[in-house]
Amino acid sequence: MAINVNSRFGFRFLGDLKSKIYHDLYNEKHDCKVNQIIISGNGVRFEPDNEEQAEKEGFSKCSNCMN
Numbered sequence: 001m002a003i004n005v006n007s008r009f010g011f012r013f014l015g016d017l018k019s020k021i022y023h024d025l026y027n028e029k030h031d032c033k034v035n036q037i038i039i040s041g042n043g044v045r046f047e048p049d050n051e052e053q054a055e056k057e058g059f060s061k062c063s064n065c066m067n
C-alpha cells in the first residue's frame, strides 16, 4: 500500500507518484529533490516500508540514493 505523506519523518522509502521512482531517505542525495517531491503532493510512503513493496507497486530505484 502507498500512503500520501506531507513530511519526511517516520519512514525510510519515499515514492514519487509523478516519476514512479523511489528514494532511500537514509541515503538521500541533493539530486533526489526530496523536499520538492513532498511539497508537490506526489510523495508516498510504503506499507510495509521496504524496497520489495515499492517495486511491487511499480516504482523504480532512484539512481542517486539507491546504488
Ligand SMILES: [Zn+2]
Pocket (backbone or CB within 6 Å): 022, 023, 024, 028, 029, 031, 032, 062, 063, 064, 065, 066
Ligand atoms: Zn534518490
